[in-house]
Amino acid sequence: MNKKVNIPTVTGADASVVNEALSTAVRQYRSQRKMSLDELSRQAGVSKGMLVEIEACRANPSIALLCRLASAMGVSVADIVNVASSPSVYVISADDIPCLWHGEHGGSARLLAGTSGPDMVELWEWKMHPNEIFETGGHSYGTSELLHVVKGSLQLTVGEESFIIGEGCSAVARTDVPHSYACADEGALVFTMTVSEQGR
Incomplete structure (x- = not known):
């Protein structure tokens, strides 16, 4: 009945914003914990090659991959793409x-x-x-x-x-x-x- 359509996460302007945010989040996480790409790869179930592409801002990851990385880093996808709430009211345009x-x-x-x-x-x-x-x-x-x-x-x-x-x-x-x-x-x-x- 239906074709599988689980294509890369985003395209166009959204892609560069999300990819840059993810790249920054992964680099900061590894730097703060002095963690190797191999270790994060094992924890997140994401290939080392994909992590290299993410950190270089050349990847266009799927929602599933975003979820795996967020979980491994102890954050939410909303944290990564900057739509997470703060302790008070946080309005998102x-x-x-x-x-x-x-x-x-x-x-x-x-x-x-x-x-x-x-x-x-x-x-x-x-x-x-x-x-x-x-x-x-x-x-x-x-x-x-x-x-x-x-x-x-x-x-x-x-x-x-x-x-x-x-x-x-x-x-x-x-x-x-x-x-x-x-x-x-x-x-x-x-x-x-x-x-x-x-x-x-």
Whole structure:
């Protein structure tokens, strides 16, 4: 029914901002801990070659890779892309909300806001079109996602089980196993998602 569309994270102006932020975060993390690329590679489950590309600001990592690196560094993805909350109110302008995934038919995933990690909560807005799918591995143990379909129908697959969530409906899913989101019908899909992940 659907093709796998888990393409690199971002393109265009968003890409350079996210890539530079990730490059800085990884370099600072390794420098502060006097950590080798090999050690971070083992901790994060990311190849040494990819880490070299990230630090040189030449990579365009996927959301899954961002999540693995954030978890290994004890921060949230929101910390890395600068949409994490502070102790008081932190307002994020529309222009500063990063798009971290683009589907091949115009879909997008925007990280609207998040708390600082490693125990973090993130708020996402997803837009998908027919034949778009996002597949990812499991998040850290105990991670939960709350999803609400604003428009269309969402096909949510968690592990071996698949569910259709209709317009106006919500779902709670434990996503510490491989999972995917896909547009379930012929119209556009819009859903919001809150991710709650506990640090390791």
